[in-house]
Amino acid sequence: MSEKPTGVSANKSKKEFTVTWNDGHTSVYPFGLLRAACPCASCRGGHENMKSEPDADIFTRQITEDNSTTRLSNIVATGSYALTIVWEDGHDYGIFNWHYLRALCPCAECRKERKKPPPEWFRRGGREERGEEEKNFLPRAKQSASRF
Numbered sequence: 001m002s003e004k005p006t007g008v009s010a011n012k013s014k015k016e017f018t019v020t021w022n023d024g025h026t027s028v029y030p031f032g033l034l035r036a037a038c039p040c041a042s043c044r045g046g047h048e049n050m051k052s053e054p055d056a057d058i059f060t061r062q063i064t065e066d067n068s069t070t071r072l073s074n075i076v077a078t079g080s081y082a083l084t085i086v087w088e089d090g091h092d093y094g095i096f097n098w099h100y101l102r103a104l105c106p107c108a109e110c111r112k113e114r115k116k117p118p119p120e121w122f123r124r125g126g127r128e129e130r131g132e133e134e135k136n137f138l139p140r141a142k143q144s145a146s147r148f
């Protein structure tokens with residue numbers, strides 16, 4: 001099954017962007033994480049660095065707290081495959097396709113699937129996950145490859 005959102009919302013006071021998916025999953029992204037993971041060529045450091053998934057170290061990177069670069073100004077649907085996120089500093093090059101967004105979900109369950117622990121800032125606010133559980137994890141059937 002390919003990833004497709006059934007709902008998208010942004011809470012500016014909590015600085016959280018929420019996506020609900022067609023498989024029932026809910027992803028909550030802090031604005032700072034979205035900006036840090038901006039998939040545009042200039043944020044990625046050139047077209048050759050553009051990948052279909054966020055950088056592996058995205059969850060361990062320091063997240064910029066609150067300034068115009070991490071204040072979400074608008075969300076624009078881009079075709080039926082992506083969202084363009086517009087930031088208060090005017091940056092609007094980031095086209096987040098569904099596959100990329102889902103790969104960026106910081107929840108413990110998704111991090112476990114990717115064999116990476118949830119980020120520390122997430123663990124502090126969220127549920128504690130024990131490392132041993134990772135061993136019991138069986139990867140889900142490979143999701144259909146991203147076409148983007």
Ligand SMILES: [Zn+2]
Pocket residue numbers: 038039040041042043044091093094
């Ligand atoms: Zn960017």
Ligand SMILES: [Zn+2]
Pocket residue numbers: 025026027105106107108109110111
């Ligand atoms: Zn998730």
